[in-house]
Amino acid sequence: MTMNASGTPETENLRVGVDVGGTKIEAVLTDAAGTVLASARKAARKGGDEVVEDAVAIVRQVAGMRFDEVRSVGIGIPGLVHRDTGRVENVVNLGIENLELGGRASGMLGLPVWVDNDVNAAALGAYGTLPDRLKHGRMAFVNLGTGLAAGFVRAGLVERGDTGALGEIGHLPVDPNRMACKCGQRGCLETACSGGGLRRMWPVADPPLPDILARADGGDGEAERVLGIALHALADVVQIVAQAADPSVIVIGGGVSRAGSPLLDALRGELRNREASSGFIAGLRLTERLRLADASIPIGALGASLIAC
Structure with missing residues (x-):
């Protein structure tokens, strides 16, 4: 609490950002400048009622x-989000078809609640962590969480499509392995390089990617096979984002990105292989655009706090 000019206490303009994921919920308390004052985390539960209860509880916590x-309060959540009403649809990994999240949470908290797609929120949080020299153009944020999607920011503003589906690249059915996806299609990119997809292909370790990378480096044939599937799909993601939106920076974030530099090195290696056989791909200079999100910052929750007016 601060003091005004007359010496009497005045309350600060605090905001809470909540990041609802397929397996966890994170929240931050921020001041008017966007400084994180406190953070909290808990496991996510499936179901609309459960998501509302957990979001409200973590705000209070x-x-x-x-x-x-x-x-x-700002809430980022997967799925199709109607920002004007706070209604969300088709949150596949949480078993939600239709949920009036904003209105219900607002009523329980007694506060304005703004809802946006979780990847848009994370993209905004990631953009804020970039050095100023990288903020001159469009930034793409690729979220490798339980699912897979992308968000786009230009000059500090999130870019949106007409229906809210911009960036839902995880459900492009182009992966040649044709694995079944929870959305009802086969061959979605999400099945091959998201956290959920990697756990299905490599159930012996959690998180799977660091183990896959280490075993593949040691010559394990099955790890090499699974890593090849993941890197092929992820390189497809980078190409799709670059060729469709042409961002100056592509930030890789989400839980899978916590594998760190070994992941980025392997992805750059896959892209260099493509460059070697295609002058067109080489001209895109994809490897130079790639960055990893700062794993020490809860960018999803931070970005959610920034959308709260």
Whole structure:
């Protein structure tokens, strides 16, 4: 709490951002400048009622004794989000077909609640962490979480499509392995390089990717096979994002990206192989555009707080 010019206390303009994922929910308490004051995390539960209950509970948890100073809440969640109403649809990994998330959470908290797609929120959070020299053009954020999607930011503003489906590249059915997807299609990119897809292909370790990378480096044939599937799909993702939106920076984030530099090195190797046989791909200079999101910052929750007016 700060003091005004007359010496009497005044409350700060605090906001809470909530990042609802397929396996976890994170929240941050931020001040008006976007500084993170507190954070919280809990496991996600499937079902509409459960998501509303958990989002409300974690807002109260992260705000703690300062709940009365919170002026608004932002929630990022997968699926198709109607920002004007706070309604969400088709959250496949949480078993939600239709949920009035914004209205219900607002009623329970007694606060304005703004809802956006989780990847849009994470993209905004990731954009804020970039050095100024990389903010001159469009940034693409590729989220490798339980699912797969992309978000786009230009000059600090999230770019959106007409229906809210911009960036839903995880459900492009172009992967040649044709594995079944929860969305009802086969061959979605999400089945081959998302966290959920990797766990299905490599159930012996959690998280799977660091183990896959280490075993493949040691000559394990099955690990090499699975890694090849994942890298092929991820390189397809990078090409699709680059050729469709032409961003100056492509940030790889989400839980899978916590594999760190070995993942980025392997992805760049896959892209260089493509460059070697295609002058067109070489001219796109894809490897130079790639960055990893800062794993120490909860960018999804941070970005959600930034969408809260």
